[in-house]
Amino acid sequence: MHRATSRRAIQMADQILQVLARILVEEVEDPAVRLVTVTGVRLNRDFSIAEVLFTHVEGRAVEARTAQGLNRAKGFLRLRLGQELRLRAVPDLRFTWDTFLEEMVYDPPAAPHR
Template sequence: MPKEFSRTRRVGEQIQRELSALIRRDLQDPRAGWVTITGVRMSRDLVHARVFVSVLDENRDPMQAVAALNHAAGFLRRLLGRTLGLRVVPRLRFEHDASIERGARLSSLIDQAVNEDRNKRAPAAEAHDGTPGRLAGLEDPDNGGEDRS
């Protein structure tokens, strides 16, 4: 059994590499735009391939690119058959992979939170007079109410 799973993985990786080149070189549909193939999940019998794509141009609708790729799936499958040398070329089904967009969004939110935290800490650091637990410009109740700064 482990041999079968490694073969599905290897075939999926090979399809990913070949499809990336074919889409870039041979696909003339402008709706596909700049897409990246993020992964290929093969069925155990190697008859079906789910191809996950991400759209690099954020101004493009990812679903339109997926529709264009699914429309060209037969054409791409035929080209794959010429280059892969498999007995049976898998049927291709393209799906949008939003993980890259989600990752970029999370990264942006983390950067924003870090910057907000830095901005909140900066005024407090400026007001601190160096004595632990004391702020500059505040009266010291133990010193008769005199200002410590």
């Protein structure tokens, strides 16, 4: 996926993140997606795909169950996104586990050489 890097893409990704996070907390009742944190959204160049990065309080052990729950809720989430953001075309949501924190903890950057 070729990511969009324009200011418009970043603003749209931030709006999608905020709306998705609120919908997951307030409207989705699936126990598999409780305690999910949406950590980021990346859009492709034509805004047709939104890669949604997520984590869960219980950690990587529930990644598969959580991803399945998010995929079950995908249609509802896209419907609500379109309503909230008044989008003509709602991007396809693709859910990906966010490994940023894990990489920072387990793979710290190397010390600079002197």
